Amino acid sequence: MPTVDDYNGRTPAWCPGCGNFGILKTLKETLVEINFEPHQFTVVSGIGQAAKTPHYLRCNTFNGLHGRAIPVATGIKLCNHEMPVIITTGDGDCYGEGGNHLIHAMRRNVNVKAFVHNNQIYGLTKGQSSPTTMEGMVTKAQPFGSLSEGLNPVAIAVAFDCSFVARSFSGDMEHLKQMMKEAIHHKGFALLDILQPCVTFNKLNTFQWYRDRVYRLGDDYDPYDRVEAFRKALEWGEKIPIGIIFRNERPTLEEKIPVIREAPLVNQPFSLDKVKEEINRFY
Amino acid sequence: MDYTIRIGGEAGQGIQTVGGTLAGVFAKSGYHVFTNQDYESRVRGGHNFYQVRLSDKPVTASRDNLDIVVALDGESILRYERALGEKGILVYDSAALQQQHDKPHFLNVPFTGLAEEHGGSKIMANTVAVGAVLGMLGMKLDILMEIIQSTFKKKGEEVIQGNIKAATAGHSYAVDNCGERCAFIPASQSEKKMLIDGTSSVALGAIMSGCKFYSAYPMTPSTGVMVYLASRAGDYGIVVEQAEDEIAAINMALGASFAGVRAMTGTSGGGFALMAEGLSLAGMTETPIVIFEGQRPGPATGFPTRTEQGDLLFILHAGHGEFPRVVFAPGSPEQAFYLTNKAFDMAEKYQIPVFVMSDTYLADSEWTFNGFDVSKLRYKEYRLRSEQLNALDEYKRHAFTEDGVTPLGVPGCSGHLVVTDSDEHDEEGHIVEDAETRIKMTEKRLFKKLPRIKEEIEPPMFYGNDRPEVVIVGWGSTFGVMREAVDDLSGENRIAMLHFSELYPFPSSEKFDYLGLLRNASLTICVENNATGQFEQLVRAETGYEFNRNIRKYDGRPFVREELVSRITSLIM
Numbered sequence A: 001m002p003t004v005d006d007y008n009g010r011t012p013a014w015c016p017g018c019g020n021f022g023i024l025k026t027l028k029e030t031l032v033e034i035n036f037e038p039h040q041f042t043v044v045s046g047i048g049q050a051a052k053t054p055h056y057l058r059c060n061t062f063n064g065l066h067g068r069a070i071p072v073a074t075g076i077k078l079c080n081h082e083m084p085v086i087i088t089t090g091d092g093d094c095y096g097e098g099g100n101h102l103i104h105a106m107r108r109n110v111n112v113k114a115f116v117h118n119n120q121i122y123g124l125t126k127g128q129s130s131p132t133t134m135e136g137m138v139t140k141a142q143p144f145g146s147l148s149e150g151l152n153p154v155a156i157a158v159a160f161d162c163s164f165v166a167r168s169f170s171g172d173m174e175h176l177k178q179m180m181k182e183a184i185h186h187k188g189f190a191l192l193d194i195l196q197p198c199v200t201f202n203k204l205n206t207f208q209w210y211r212d213r214v215y216r217l218g219d220d221y222d223p224y225d226r227v228e229a230f231r232k233a234l235e236w237g238e239k240i241p242i243g244i245i246f247r248n249e250r251p252t253l254e255e256k257i258p259v260i261r262e263a264p265l266v267n268q269p270f271s272l273d274k275v276k277e278e279i280n281r282f283y
Numbered sequence B: 001m002d003y004t005i006r007i008g009g010e011a012g013q014g015i016q017t018v019g020g021t022l023a024g025v026f027a028k029s030g031y032h033v034f035t036n037q038d039y040e041s042r043v044r045g046g047h048n049f050y051q052v053r054l055s056d057k058p059v060t061a062s063r064d065n066l067d068i069v070v071a072l073d074g075e076s077i078l079r080y081e082r083a084l085g086e087k088g089i090l091v092y093d094s095a096a097l098q099q100q101h102d103k104p105h106f107l108n109v110p111f112t113g114l115a116e117e118h119g120g121s122k123i124m125a126n127t128v129a130v131g132a133v134l135g136m137l138g139m140k141l142d143i144l145m146e147i148i149q150s151t152f153k154k155k156g157e158e159v160i161q162g163n164i165k166a167a168t169a170g171h172s173y174a175v176d177n178c179g180e181r182c183a184f185i186p187a188s189q190s191e192k193k194m195l196i197d198g199t200s201s202v203a204l205g206a207i208m209s210g211c212k213f214y215s216a217y218p219m220t221p222s223t224g225v226m227v228y229l230a231s232r233a234g235d236y237g238i239v240v241e242q243a244e245d246e247i248a249a250i251n252m253a254l255g256a257s258f259a260g261v262r263a264m265t266g267t268s269g270g271g272f273a274l275m276a277e278g279l280s281l282a283g284m285t286e287t288p289i290v291i292f293e294g295q296r297p298g299p300a301t302g303f304p305t306r307t308e309q310g311d312l313l314f315i316l317h318a319g320h321g322e323f324p325r326v327v328f329a330p331g332s333p334e335q336a337f338y339l340t341n342k343a344f345d346m347a348e349k350y351q352i353p354v355f356v357m358s359d360t361y362l363a364d365s366e367w368t369f370n371g372f373d374v375s376k377l378r379y380k381e382y383r384l385r386s387e388q389l390n391a392l393d394e395y396k397r398h399a400f401t402e403d404g405v406t407p408l409g410v411p412g413c414s415g416h417l418v419v420t421d422s423d424e425h426d427e428e429g430h431i432v433e434d435a436e437t438r439i440k441m442t443e444k445r446l447f448k449k450l451p452r453i454k455e456e457i458e459p460p461m462f463y464g465n466d467r468p469e470v471v472i473v474g475w476g477s478t479f480g481v482m483r484e485a486v487d488d489l490s491g492e493n494r495i496a497m498l499h500f501s502e503l504y505p506f507p508s509s510e511k512f513d514y515l516g517l518l519r520n521a522s523l524t525i526c527v528e529n530n531a532t533g534q535f536e537q538l539v540r541a542e543t544g545y546e547f548n549r550n551i552r553k554y555d556g557r558p559f560v561r562e563e564l565v566s567r568i569t570s571l572i573m
Helices: A019-033 A050-056 A069-079 A091-097 A099-108 A153-159 A173-185 A207-213 A226-233 A272-282 B015-028 B074-083 B111-119 B122-136 B142-151 B157-178 B198-207 B223-236 B246-259 B269-285 B312-317 B333-350 B360-364 B386-390 B435-448 B450-455 B476-489 B514-520 B534-543 B561-572
Strands: A042-045 A060-063 A085-090 A113-118 A164-169 A190-195 A214-216 A240-247 B002-011 B032-038 B045-055 B066-071 B084-092 B106-108 B194-197 B211-216 B239-242 B262-268 B289-295 B326-328 B353-359 B366-369 B419-421 B461-464 B470-475 B495-500 B502-504 B523-528 B549-552
Touching (some): A019 A050, A042 A069, A069 A085, A069 A091, A069 B211, A069 B246, A091 A153, A113 A173, A153 A190, A164 A173, A173 A190, A173 A240, A207 A214, A226 A240, A272 B194, A272 B198, B015 B045, B015 B122, B032 B360, B111 B122, B122 B157, B194 B198, B198 B289, B198 B360, B211 B223, B223 B239, B246 B262, B246 B289, B269 B289, B269 B312, B312 B353, B312 B534, B326 B333, B333 B366, B333 B450, B353 B360, B360 B476, B435 B450, B470 B534, B502 B534
Parallel strands (some): A164 A190, A214 A240, B084 B106, B211 B262, B470 B523
Antiparallel strands (some): B032 B045, B032 B366
């Protein structure tokens, strides 16, 4: 059994009070409770404050380029589908720079988990608007206020039939842990949007702002009902639902590839003898 | 014997079927064959051609002097009648084209009529045409019959018999009506040859190098590699994923490589523009990857289906930051096969990105060979897996080593962690900010690896007179046409050629003093299928050598033999 100490990585370079600390702590506890050893899984990240997370853990890590965690994770998963793959990303990384990859990951239903630290602002580049910044919010780069509507990732995910769509809040670590476990145990692509304050740059969506608005979905809520899920996904403002908004059960991409049905690709050795007849096709 | 047959028609009419079948018949008959294509960016209509050259001696380029034109549309008559050689014949179907020509070099064969009458369907008009061409050439039908049997095996006996009757009818009609006009004398047949195009050679090379993962976004002229690998994926255990864009394609391949398999991506110039950032990621994370780049004329969308050698400097310089890369540009399908294999070996050995550059011309051209030698292929497992990795006391993905190469551990199969980062990182793979580590990592990635990489680069291929006065120099797909030009001109000139297929790191002159050869010649000419002389610039930058003259072509078409010979001749004068 691993312990939380097994997951202590490098010292975080986040601002004191950052919502990321709660997410990191919860992620460590989740990994311990689901009994993952550090070497058994891989965390893929892009660029941004959230993307630094794997350095502060101990795990196999591919910290790639801004927005590109999903295709890297997809490549890893297709070659080793027995190894769990988790993505730690942010609202700029996943919904901005990597938006195209997100919608195709949902379509493919590749069995990787995207944990999106969504603080509705760009932290690493110091306070510009992000795709989820609420319309009208003034920043240094948006002096007339953010002119575009804030993107609703949960509604997009429901629209794309994403097989697991959940939202949580870094201030409710018990709920967050439950969502992380559900996402990891789910078979298929999982999007977990994690609301998180940015104490330095987002003076609108503060810890208190979220605290006043989020509420847990009740036991009577049926996440398999897509129409109801879409209605719930559109709820934003005075009340913000957290929990599993939508889920479905359908085959993963890996399950549909005949080549890897018997064994992961990485465990299939190459032999020149097996392929050399291929030349005869050209005579 | 050296005959050239051009089949012209609209897209969708089956010129590839007619041309491809003829090329197959000739190769199986033991002749040397060279084919190339010219097509527009459309699926139906327009005007395309497929050209087949056959000889009893090796042929490596196309000619513009035609012996037989198969006109499947009226446009072919307008365009190619005047390209016919002295004894050339144009064969057409007057009923289908609704025009009648009584000139002696026209042969009317009712392709459609004979197909309906003998084969039972006008679909078989192309088979009639193939039979007719073989009849005109004075060749027999036995090999075509074998090809029909195997091609239509799945469609059943009725279709096979229909096609056999159609081919026979076309053949007999041509023999009966040619008379003295068809003065072709076929050389005697020999042992059947291998017929392969550039695209298939790259894919074949990848399969035989242990490529297990290929991700790409379709783009002419690179798509053929993805399609080929996908068609063999089930048999050979290859995962082929069509990505949502080229950015995803290269990142997926890097993920696959990180996970422990040999991975490749492919695209053309425009798609590669999107991959530039991923290339740099491969450099920083020291993740092996092979990148196939099929050039086509730019800028932007350019000429989607035509050819150019316009991406060399782009490929050499793409990607932000400083990291090593290797660039190969094969000149024939055979070179494409072996260099793809070498690309995989070097990518894995040095954990770097390696390019195999092609262009539309090489991609689509078929050549004949006696065979490829599988025993020459390199395959070595450079990665650390399970027991080997577990046996280590500690593992650091980017540990400093004598030669800059840290063994590549496979994540998830041992108790060790494999960590890498696009940020500057320490030996373990974690983000750092300090100057000292930065310097050491740069030295590891670049300076320690480069000398060994450079040692593996082969010098240019030399061909021709060993004390040449005239030297023509080129790279990539111009290999075949340059060789024929040297053959053509060597009667009256002391002429030779240098062909570079391993371009970067630029080959040193230690293994072969090609610079001395150039300096001793009185006329040196750099031949390139581009407007700005990109290779000429590379040579000047790397060696300081300046060519006397150059021959450049940037109309989107490949060099043909007569054209290159005449341009060289005008410079010799």
